[in-house]
Amino acid sequence: xxxxxxxxxxxxxxxxxxxxxxxxxxxxxxxxxxxxxxxxxxxxxxxxxxxxxxxxxxxxxxxxxxxxxxxxxxxxxxxxxxxxxxxxxxxxxxxxxxxxxxxxxxxxxxxxxxxxxxxxxxxxxxxxxxxxxxxxxxx
Numbered sequence: 001x002x003x004x005x006x007x008x009x010x011x012x013x014x015x016x017x018x019x020x021x022x023x024x025x026x027x028x029x030x031x032x033x034x035x036x037x038x039x040x041x042x043x044x045x046x047x048x049x050x051x052x053x054x055x056x057x058x059x060x061x062x063x064x065x066x067x068x069x070x071x072x073x074x075x076x077x078x079x080x081x082x083x084x085x086x087x088x089x090x091x092x093x094x095x096x097x098x099x100x101x102x103x104x105x106x107x108x109x110x111x112x113x114x115x116x117x118x119x120x121x122x123x124x125x126x127x128x129x130x131x132x133x134x135x136x137x138x139x
Contacts, residue, residue, distance in 0.1 A: 025065030
């Protein structure tokens with residue numbers, strides 16, 4: 001190692017025969033003797049021999065080793081939150097509709113009304129469901 005010229009690996013200084021053969025992060029090596037800083041809009045991991053294009057919505061200035069992932073991460077979390085919120089609202093709307101109109105439709109048929117009355121009386125311990133108004137507003 002001590003016989004290695006100082007310009008052999010431009011990424012690191014060679015002192016007392018120690019060093020590394022890889023280019024530093026933020027630059028790429030076109031060959032073992034030359035290191036080039038990554039241009040704007042690209043990034044270069046340590047030891048790379050070519051540039052990689054910066055991901056969508058990321059900012060990569062000159063010499064970027066790893067994109068920070070800030071903007072894309074925020075957009076992803078926001079999208080997931082909005083998707084979950086809208087699914088919750090649709091489910092709430094559907095559940096309210098089902099309880100108001102689905103019950104009336106089911107309960108209005110004589111066969112279903114008799115079945116429901118018998119089943120509910122068995123399960124509730126004798127409460128008469130014929131006294132319950134199916135058209136009453138739900139809370």
